[in-house]
Amino acid sequence: MIRKKIKIVQQFIYIFANYMYNIVKKIWGEFKMIPFTKMHGLGNDFIVIDRIHLGMIDVFELSKRLCDRHTGVGADGVLLISPSDKADIRMRVINSDGSEAEMCGNGIRCAAKYAYDNAMVKGRDMKVETLAGIIQPKIISESGKVEKICVDMGKPIFERHKIPMLGMGDKVMGETIDIGSNVYRISVLRMGVPHAVLFVDDLEDINIEKVGSAIEKHSIFPEKTNVNFVEVIDKNHIKLRTFERGAGLTLACGTGASASVVAGFNMGHTDRAVTVSLELGQLEIEYAENGRVTMSGPAEYAFKGEFKK
Numbered sequence: 001m002i003r004k005k006i007k008i009v010q011q012f013i014y015i016f017a018n019y020m021y022n023i024v025k026k027i028w029g030e031f032k033m034i035p036f037t038k039m040h041g042l043g044n045d046f047i048v049i050d051r052i053h054l055g056m057i058d059v060f061e062l063s064k065r066l067c068d069r070h071t072g073v074g075a076d077g078v079l080l081i082s083p084s085d086k087a088d089i090r091m092r093v094i095n096s097d098g099s100e101a102e103m104c105g106n107g108i109r110c111a112a113k114y115a116y117d118n119a120m121v122k123g124r125d126m127k128v129e130t131l132a133g134i135i136q137p138k139i140i141s142e143s144g145k146v147e148k149i150c151v152d153m154g155k156p157i158f159e160r161h162k163i164p165m166l167g168m169g170d171k172v173m174g175e176t177i178d179i180g181s182n183v184y185r186i187s188v189l190r191m192g193v194p195h196a197v198l199f200v201d202d203l204e205d206i207n208i209e210k211v212g213s214a215i216e217k218h219s220i221f222p223e224k225t226n227v228n229f230v231e232v233i234d235k236n237h238i239k240l241r242t243f244e245r246g247a248g249l250t251l252a253c254g255t256g257a258s259a260s261v262v263a264g265f266n267m268g269h270t271d272r273a274v275t276v277s278l279e280l281g282q283l284e285i286e287y288a289e290n291g292r293v294t295m296s297g298p299a300e301y302a303f304k305g306e307f308k309k
Helices: 002-031 059-067 105-117 208-216 254-266
Strands: 033-041 044-050 077-082 089-095 128-130 133-142 145-154 172-179 182-190 194-200 226-234 237-244 248-250 273-278 281-287 293-297 300-308
Touching (some): 044 059, 059 077, 059 089, 077 105, 089 105, 105 128, 105 133, 182 208, 194 208, 208 226, 208 237, 208 248
Parallel strands (some): 044 077
Antiparallel strands (some): 033 044, 128 133, 182 194, 273 281
């Protein structure tokens, strides 16, 4: 009889303890603070998060909440860094509107610096898994400090259906597009993500947000497109502004700079090695004879913090 009572008490204690554990776990989950690092590549800014901290949270809604510049941290997008079974790390890019991008040039430089500084990779050369494939950044350091990141961006894709872009023909260089009552000449390619490039006489003479938004959402682009406005200074120097798919007008775009140099060379506007001037600095882009594109530029920390899950 005594043993039976002891067993009942033990079962009660077990049930009660398990009940309390679940309550504490739920409360802890509601109040748990998630660490993040705010970074930027020439002003193109990101909230960098180690994916392990997020659990089953909806990252698309999270990105919209965190990227809001009035009520959140404020950023062009969220970078989620996690282990990879194909590379050294995996990077996901969630735009400020909650959409996911296949790749981001400024973002991958930030991810590479973050991974290197936090010992997530073993050396300066690394492989990063993205939705656009394996990208290979290389850390350039001096006295232990990261000076810049050089990234093998791979080869551009020109086939219209792979960009994707509707219409006849294959390579799209200098094709016209109607935007309201205006006609623009665009060159289109895929540099990890879709890019339309417009060469203009003066960046100050065009409404980049209005025209960029219209082209981004044009029905000819079933997955939308990034839109780059390029002013050619000379064969080795261009100025660039980018209206980014899912984020709007940004201060810098690494894939856009790469796409603009590729388009510039194909249209006869530039050489293969070009300095790209952006709002807050410069990127060095080289379109090699073997068809591969290399991008070199900085990545910087802004601040660290925590947010409520």
